[in-house]
Amino acid sequence: MTIQQLPDHLVNQIAAGEVVERPVSVVKELVENALDAGAQSVVVSLEQGGKDLIRVTDDGVGIPVAELALALQRHATSKITSLDDLEQVETMGFRGEALPSIASVARLDLASRHADDPHAWSVRVRQGTISEPEPHALQQGTRVEVADLFYNTPARRKFLRAERTEFNHVDGVLRRFALGRFDVTFVLEHNGRVVARYDAADDETSRERRLRAALGDEFTAHALSIDEQRGDLSLGGWVAEPRFNRAQADRQFLFVNGRAVRDRIAAHAVRQAFQDVLFHGRHPAFVLYLGVPPSLVDVNVHPQKTEVRFRDGRAVHDFLFSSLHRALADSGTGAGAPRPG
Numbered sequence: 001m002t003i004q005q006l007p008d009h010l011v012n013q014i015a016a017g018e019v020v021e022r023p024v025s026v027v028k029e030l031v032e033n034a035l036d037a038g039a040q041s042v043v044v045s046l047e048q049g050g051k052d053l054i055r056v057t058d059d060g061v062g063i064p065v066a067e068l069a070l071a072l073q074r075h076a077t078s079k080i081t082s083l084d085d086l087e088q089v090e091t092m093g094f095r096g097e098a099l100p101s102i103a104s105v106a107r108l109d110l111a112s113r114h115a116d117d118p119h120a121w122s123v124r125v126r127q128g129t130i131s132e133p134e135p136h137a138l139q140q141g142t143r144v145e146v147a148d149l150f151y152n153t154p155a156r157r158k159f160l161r162a163e164r165t166e167f168n169h170v171d172g173v174l175r176r177f178a179l180g181r182f183d184v185t186f187v188l189e190h191n192g193r194v195v196a197r198y199d200a201a202d203d204e205t206s207r208e209r210r211l212r213a214a215l216g217d218e219f220t221a222h223a224l225s226i227d228e229q230r231g232d233l234s235l236g237g238w239v240a241e242p243r244f245n246r247a248q249a250d251r252q253f254l255f256v257n258g259r260a261v262r263d264r265i266a267a268h269a270v271r272q273a274f275q276d277v278l279f280h281g282r283h284p285a286f287v288l289y290l291g292v293p294p295s296l297v298d299v300n301v302h303p304q305k306t307e308v309r310f311r312d313g314r315a316v317h318d319f320l321f322s323s324l325h326r327a328l329a330d331s332g333t334g335a336g337a338p339r340p341g
């Protein structure tokens with residue numbers, strides 16, 4: 001074999017292996033783009049659990065017609081321009097690979113209207129080829145349609161599960177976005193029906209309604225609120241009273257600077273805070289918002305951006321543990337026995 005540079009389309013398909021696993025991964029990337037575009041409202045529509053169609057419509061800033069094709073190119077992003085930017089990044093995206101990856105494993109249509117353009121334009125990507133822009137009727141913002149996911153990679157299409165399973169994953173990720181951004185309205189439609197609606201919340205009553213919509217009445221009624229600050233770290237959110245623990249770790253949401261992540265250090269700190277008040281094998285329910293100066297946390301750890309690395313993991317651990325431990329103690333729910341060391 002001779003060494004050859006791979007064609008772009010194939011490079012994108014390979015990259016898609018890391019970013020696009022199933023419909024929910026597409027939804028996650030498209031909703032992140034909508035949020036980065038400053039959307040106040042994001043509508044996600046699925047057909048057949050997203051296997052046939054995923055459509056995400058937002059009312060964000062839109063993409064100028066001159067940049068539509070560029071948005072679909074690999075490593076093309078409006079979000080960072082330097083390594084310095086990467087170290088301070090506050091947008092959800094920055095890798096510039098979601099759209100080209102998705103477009104390489106599905107049929108993708110992109111329509112957008114930027115304020116500087118008199119009307120919207122749309123382009124289509126088919127087998128790596130981007131069409132010329134055509135006028136489109138969209139009023140404001142951006143709409144991305146992703147049809148027939150993995151139609152050209154049958155081996156991967158086979159890994160998709162039942163419609164209900166794929167739908168449930170999307171439902172879960174929308175719940176997470178709804179908890180991450182109370183200021184944005186999210187709507188989920190499935191096979192033509194609205195199945196979840198989270199209206200933007202800006203006061204105590206609407207915030208509570210939102211929490212209830214995302215996590216249910218029981219959690220909302222028994223949530224202890226957290227509001228802590230130590231140096232440049234902050235922690236907000238809610239933990240359910242220990243007696244409202246769960247058999248599964250399915251009500252655990254951690255946001256670091258607004259980004260939903262899974263993190264071992266944080267998980268350990270939470271577990272330890274609940275250690276004295278939960279039976280072995282039971283799981284606490286919580287929604288926590290950790291604020292860390294962007295320069296002290298690396299978000300470029302994983303292609304799906306679901307992991308972070310803290311510069312000072314120890315400080316984060318101590319802060320989380322002591323904040324939660326104190327909240328549980330103050331609530332008088334049986335926690336708070338003095339701990340050694």
Ligand code: ADP
Nearest residue numbers: 033037071077078093094095096097098099142
């Ligand atoms: P990234 O989000 O990492 O920049 P993407 O491939 O997801 O990479 O998107 C590429 C670019 O396309 C973005 O940087 C942004 O400029 C533009 N874009 C994508 N989706 C939207 C959207 N919904 N609204 C406005 N611009 C968008």
Ligand code: MG
Nearest residue numbers: 029033093098
């Ligand atoms: Mg993106």
